[in-house]
Amino acid sequence: MEQMFWKKIESFRLFTLTAVLFYMFVLGCFSAYSQEQVRLPLTKFNTPGIVTLSDNNEAYSLHIPTPERWNIEEATLELAYVNSTALLASRSRLVILFNEYPLGQVTLEPAAPEGLVTVAIPGRLFVTGYNELKIQVMQDIKDEGCIPSNPPEAWTTLEFINSTLELSYTAKEVPLSLSSVAGFLFDPKMSGEHYVHIVTEAMDSANISLAAVTAAAVTLRFDYRSVQFSTGHELLPGKDNIIIGTHSFLRETISSGELKGDMGILPMPAQDGQLDRFHGLIYLGGSGPKEIQKSVTAFSVLSLPLPDIQLCQITDIQLPVISPYSGKNRLAPGKGYSFQELGFATTTFRGNRSKPEMLEFTLPTNFLLEGNRDIVLRLDFSYGAAMRNDSVLSLDVNGKFVASIPLDQPGGGQYRGYTVRLPLSYLSSGRNVLHLDSILTPLHTTACEILQTGQLALTLFETSTIQVPKLLEWVKLPQLSYLFNDGFPLTGMPDFSQSTLLLPQKDRKSMAAALNFIAAISQKTGVLPYGLTVTSNVSETGNKNILVIAARTDIPEEIIGASPFAQGISMPVHGRLLGTLSVDNWKDRLREWLFDEVTDFNTVTPDIAILGTEFRIRQQQAVLAEFESPFTPMKTVVLLTAEDSGNLLQASLLLQEDEVTQQCRDGFVVIDFNGKKPVIQRAALTPSYSVGEITVRNRISYFTEKFRWPFVALVVGLLIVLSLFLTISLKRRRARRQRIGLGDGDAE
Numbered sequence: 228m229e230q231m232f233w234k235k236i237e238s239f240r241l242f243t244l245t246a247v248l249f250y251m252f253v254l255g256c257f258s259a260y261s262q263e264q265v266r267l268p269l270t271k272f273n274t275p276g277i278v279t280l281s282d283n284n285e286a287y288s289l290h291i292p293t294p295e296r297w298n299i300e301e302a303t304l305e306l307a308y309v310n311s312t313a314l315l316a317s318r319s320r321l322v323i324l325f326n327e328y329p330l331g332q333v334t335l336e337p338a339a340p341e342g343l344v345t346v347a348i349p350g351r352l353f354v355t356g357y358n359e360l361k362i363q364v365m366q367d368i369k370d371e372g373c374i375p376s377n378p379p380e381a382w383t384t385l386e387f388i389n390s391t392l393e394l395s396y397t398a399k400e401v402p403l404s405l406s407s408v409a410g411f412l413f414d415p416k417m418s419g420e421h422y423v424h425i426v427t428e429a430m431d432s433a434n435i436s437l438a439a440v441t442a443a444a445v446t447l448r449f450d451y452r453s454v455q456f457s458t459g460h461e462l463l464p465g466k467d468n469i470i471i472g473t474h475s476f477l478r479e480t481i482s483s484g485e486l487k488g489d490m491g492i493l494p495m496p497a498q499d500g501q502l503d504r505f506h507g508l509i510y511l512g513g514s515g516p517k518e519i520q521k522s523v524t525a526f527s528v529l530s531l532p533l534p535d536i537q538l539c540q541i542t543d544i545q546l547p548v549i550s551p552y553s554g555k556n557r558l559a560p561g562k563g564y565s566f567q568e569l570g571f572a573t574t575t576f577r578g579n580r581s582k583p584e585m586l587e588f589t590l591p592t593n594f595l596l597e598g599n600r601d602i603v604l605r606l607d608f609s610y611g612a613a614m615r616n617d618s619v620l621s622l623d624v625n626g627k628f629v630a631s632i633p634l635d636q637p638g639g640g641q642y643r644g645y646t647v648r649l650p651l652s653y654l655s656s657g658r659n660v661l662h663l664d665s666i667l668t669p670l671h672t673t674a675c676e677i678l679q680t681g682q683l684a685l686t687l688f689e690t691s692t693i694q695v696p697k698l699l700e701w702v703k704l705p706q707l708s709y710l711f712n713d714g715f716p717l718t719g720m721p722d723f724s725q726s727t728l729l730l731p732q733k734d735r736k737s738m739a740a741a742l743n744f745i746a747a748i749s750q751k752t753g754v755l756p757y758g759l760t761v762t763s764n765v766s767e768t769g770n771k772n773i774l775v776i777a778a779r780t781d782i783p784e785e786i787i788g789a790s791p792f793a794q795g796i797s798m799p800v801h802g803r804l805l806g807t808l809s810v811d812n813w814k815d816r817l818r819e820w821l822f823d824e825v826t827d828f829n830t831v832t833p834d835i836a837i838l839g840t841e842f843r844i845r846q847q848q849a850v851l852a853e854f855e856s857p858f859t860p861m862k863t864v865v866l867l868t869a870e871d872s873g874n875l876l877q878a879s880l881l882l883q884e885d886e887v888t889q890q891c892r893d894g895f896v897v898i899d900f901n902g903k904k905p906v907i908q909r910a911a912l913t914p915s916y917s918v919g920e921i922t923v924r925n926r927i928s929y930f931t932e933k934f935r936w937p938f939v940a941l942v943v944g945l946l947i948v949l950s951l952f953l954t955i956s957l958k959r960r961r962a963r964r965q966r967i968g969l970g971d972g973d974a975e
Contacts, residue, residue, distance in 0.1 A: 262300055264395050265419040269306075269387040276388035282377050282579070286363035287385060292416035293353050297396040302348040306362065307389040310335040310342070313380035318367040321383065325352050325360055335366060335383060350395075356416070360392075394418070400504040403492055406535040408448070408526075412467060412507045415450035422455050424463035425742065426480060428472035430733045432761040433516065435741070437471050437523045439728070439756050441511065442742040443749035444527035445469075451750070453883035456742045458735050462508070464498045469509045471523065477510055488538025489513040490522045513541075527755050546757070549722045554713070555753030557589045557721075560698040564588075567689035576665035576685045583623075583664040584687070590656060592715035593919055594698040598652035602695055605644045606632070607688040612639035613679070615668040620685060622647065623662040629653050634685065637670060656702070657712030658751075663687060701919035704863060705853035705894030707909075711882075714748040716772050716863040716918060724758025726772040731763055731781040736872035741776045743879035744867065770859045775866045776875060779844055782868060789857035790866060791895055791912040844870045847901035849878030853894045854913040861918050881905050 270276055272289050280287060293299060308321065319335035323346050330346045352358070364383045402411065413423075423445055427434040442456050462468050462480060470477055474486065481496055491510050497503040511522040521541040528544070552559035556569050571586050590596070608620070616635035623629065630647050634640070667683040702715075709715040717726045728745070730737055745756055762768060765783040775786055787793060844850060849869040856862035867882075869875045878898055881887050887898065890907040899906040 262395050262397055264393060266391055266393040267418055269390045269392060271418065272392075274387050276386075278385045278387060279382055280362075280364045280366075280385065281379075281382045283367060283381065284363075284365050286361050288362075289360045290357040291360050291392065292357055292418065293355055294414040294416040295355050295411050296399055296401075296414060296417060297394075298399055299350045299353040300395045300397060301350050302353070302395065303393045304330075304344075304346045304348060304360070305391045305393075306344050306346070307386040308342050308344070308383060309386065310337070310340050310364075310366070310383040311380055312337045312340050313368050314383075315367050315369060318365070320365050322363045322365075323361070324363065326354065326358050327361075328352055335364070398505040401492075401495075401507045403494065403537045404535050405490070405492055405537070405539065408492065408507075408509065412509075413445055413448035415448070415452050417449075417452070420455065421449060421452060422457070422466045424457045424459065424466045424468045426459055426462060426468060426470045426472070428460075428476045430735075430738065432763070434471065435728070435730065435733070435738055435761045436756075436759055437511075437519065438738070439742055439745050439759055439761075440523050440527055441469055441471060442746040443755045446746040446750040447527075447753065447755070449750075454746065455880055455883075456739055456746065458739045458742065462496065464496075464503065465506065467507045467509075468495065469511065471511050471519065473512055473519070474514060477512055481508070486510070486538060487540075489518050489541050490525060491536075491538030493537075524757075549720065549724075549754060549757070551720055552591065553721045553754050554589065556587055557591065557713075557752075558693070558695045560591075560594060560695055563692050563694040565689065566687075566691045566693070569693070571689055571691075573689045574687050576667070576687070578680055578683055579667055581665060583662045586661040586663070586693075587658065588661070588693070589658050589713055590654060590695075592656040592709045592713055593700055593702050593719060594656070595701040595919075596651040596654060596656060597699070598650050600651050600696045600698070601648040602651060602654065602693060604647040604649065604691070604693055606647065606691045607643050608645065608686060608691070609641040610634045610639055610667075610685040611682040612637060613670045613682045614639075615670050615672070618667045619665075620687075621662075621664045621666065622649075623664065624649065624653050625655055625660055626662075627653070634667070651696070651698075655712075656709060657715070699919070701917060703915055703917050704855075705911075705913055705915070707851065707853055707891040707894065707896060710748070710853070710865065711888035711891055712751070714752050717774055717865060718748065718752050718754070719772065720758060721752045721754035722758040723756040726759060726774060727768045728759055728761045729763070729765060729768060729773050729775045729777070729783075729786075730761065731765075731775075731777045731783060732872070733763055734872050736876045737776060737778070740867070740872070740875040740879035741774075743876075744774070744776065744882065747883045768858065770862065772862050773856060773864045775864060775868070776879075777866075777868055778871050778875060779868050782866070785857055786864060786866065789864065790852055790854055844868065844874075846870055846874060847877075847899065849874055849881075849898045849900075851878075851882070851891065851896045851898065852913070855916045861916070863918070 269289065272291060274289055278287050304323070306323065310319070310321075314335050314337050316334055316336050316338075320332050321335055321342075321344070322332040323330045323344070325348050330348060331344065333342065333344050336342075362385055366381045366383060368378055368381050401407065423442070425438050425441060427438055438458065442454075445456075446454050457463060457466075462470075470480060472480075477483070477486065481493065483493075486493075488510075489512055493508045493510055495503040495506045495508040509526070511519065511526050513519045513522055518541070521544055524546065525541045525544050528546075550559075558564060566586060569586055569588055571584070574584050576584075604622075610618075610620075614634060614637070616633070616637075618634040620632040620634060621628065622631065629649055632645065632647070665685045667685060669679055669683065671679070702709075704716065710717065714721070717723060719725045723745070728741055730741060745759065749756055760769075760771070765785050773786075775782065782790075849867065852864075852866045852868075854864055854866075856864050867875065867878060869878055877900060881898060881900055882891075884905075887905055887907060890896075891909065893909045893911040895910045895912040897908040899908070
């Protein structure tokens with residue numbers, strides 16, 4: 228009996244132990260493969276907030292990205308819409324399709340015009356890449372008699388601003404292959420927020436410069452999506468990590484043995500001592516500084532995928548020469564480019580109103596866009612026959628209509644080199660978007676007849692070209708909008724070789740703020756900051772532009788002395804139009820006396836009040852300012868400051884958001900992020916100055932702005948000297964003539 232009792236006890240213990248182990252295994256699997264959810268407004272998928280469909284049968288498509296790193300389990304779409312009350316319910320439908328698979332349809336009820344439809348999307352319908360979500364409407368206003376084509380009272384508005392897509396997914400294991408870095412780890416098709424932690428061996432200038440290049444390389448792989456960087460001396464669990472340092476530092480960090488390679492992807496340690504197979508750990512290093520530099524540079528190259536191995540040895544790397552015009556679709560003055568070079572492929576517009584196509588290009592900010600010079604488009608296109616003579620191809624620049632091409636030949640047409648001239652004043656410094664939109668109408672549009680629309684086609688060929696005239700390098704600053712357009716003036720050379728990062732206090736949060744700021748600018752230009760120098764001493768900045776990222780108390784006195792905070796706190800006076808306190812002086816009265824009407828197109832100087840008090844910034848607030856360098860004329864200081872490094876880091880993340888950067892203009896911005904949404908206040912508090920090449924054409928402009936009163940005194944002095952010279956010359960000439968006249972009189 229006693230032996231049987233102990234056998235039962237032993238069996239129970241074995242059963243309990245097995246159950247506990249099984250439970251732990253299931254729990255571990257569940258936590259490792261637990262579903263994650265992300266809920267996104269449809270406006271995040273590059274769509275406008277409101278889209279109106281007005282044809283009898285019309286559709287609008289969105290492209291939903293699915294990264295290779297995600298395994299989509301299911302998705303839920305919530306679509307808000309409003310339809311016309313004039314629709315006929317029995318003949319009006321809204322259909323939702325996903326990759327051509329119908330998910331559902333609803334009746335467009337005139338009695339209940341506002342609707343919210345919820346549709347489940349099975350995970351099996353998702354494919355890696357881009358998935359088409361199509362919303363199609365069929366709408367009629369009557370079911371008998373003559374039904375007109377596209378009546379104005381037949382419409383349905385899709386409210387994407389109030390619509391969402393919720394994705395439920397599980398993460399896939401990260402392959403231990405360098406080829407997975409670009410297409411798997413850092414994939415622009417991943418929605419939501421992205422975090423990358425960079426581990427450096429030290430906080431010296433060399434390591435910060437390497438970390439800046441690495442961070443910029445990551446943002447370029449993410450294309451247009453923002454990335455939040457953090458830094459530290461140790462790994463950060465639950466995030467993708469990048470280690471920059473020597474082999475010995477790597478061994479200390481991950482407690483591993485000897486590795487054969489200077490660049491590789493390794494298993495990511497987890498907090499519990501196990502391996503985190505769902506996050507990547509990238510190593511960029513070597514035995515010394517030169518080898519580490521090679522690894523970082525090799526990682527940053529984007530032209531070819533990295534090798535399909537776990538570790539590799541970098542023996543040599545050669546980079547192309549970077550010019551002032553390097554970068555994404557950046558046009559050089561006096562040069563011509565084909566549409567194909569700018570990423571535009573041959574496109575055919577079909578039907579009455581097809582989706583507009585766009586061509587993106589960047590004009591260097593440091594060039595003067597003169598209204599008497601033109602950018603020349605030479606278009607190659609052909610269009611179909613039997614189209615009405617009011618058919619056109621319209622051209623918009625940055626949302627503004629600028630030109631249209633008539634397609635008025637009933638027999639169709641083919642054109643090669645059709646010339647359209649766009650004055651430079653129509654364009655903007657930095658990024659520009661040229662929209663091409665076709666409006667094609669059938670030749671015969673008699674009511675109640677079937678419309679023939681198959682011939683409505685226009686093809687625009689990629690051999691079309693854009694020609695940029697020669698431009699004068701001259702721009703007026705400060706203007707923070709340039710900074711968030713193409714990084715100017717810090718990217719006068721796109722690789723930051725004309726700029727220095729000044730970090731007076733090298734702590735981890737200040738370093739992370741600098742990485743976020745620089746990486747966001749590099750993402751816009753498409754060029755990595757290979758030439759960036761980093762220092763903590765203001766005397767080592769040289770004759771360069773200076774980017775200062777520092778807490779308020781750490782800003783050097785030389786920088787403070789040239790900033791708007793030199794004598795206190797400067798602020799504009801509100802409550803009236805700018806310049807209304809100015810009093811007419813003798814120059815104004817002289818102009819009024821000489822001219823009946825004086826039109827002054829110059830910028831009005833704002834009314835500025837200066838408070839003689841200590842400059843302070845409260846918590847949850849930051850200041851971004853731009854002003855001329857106190858060390859070198861025509862160079863710029865960009866200052867990002869807050870009360871401490873924690874607020875600096877928050878501000879650097881906010882400056883990655885378009886809704887914040889689009890409000891950053893003039894030369895001084897206060898960012899308040901105490902509430903749910905950041906509040907931006909801006910002002911023109913610093914004197915204007917010009918940057919560019921001093922040529923014969925702009926030399927006078929430079930001297931009048933830089934040395935106004937000495938230049939005026941010089942001009943007045945020259946006029947006085949000229950007047951004296953003319954007076955003396957006339958007196959001598961008169962005396963000579965008098966002597967000649969007297970001599971003639973004596974001779975007689």
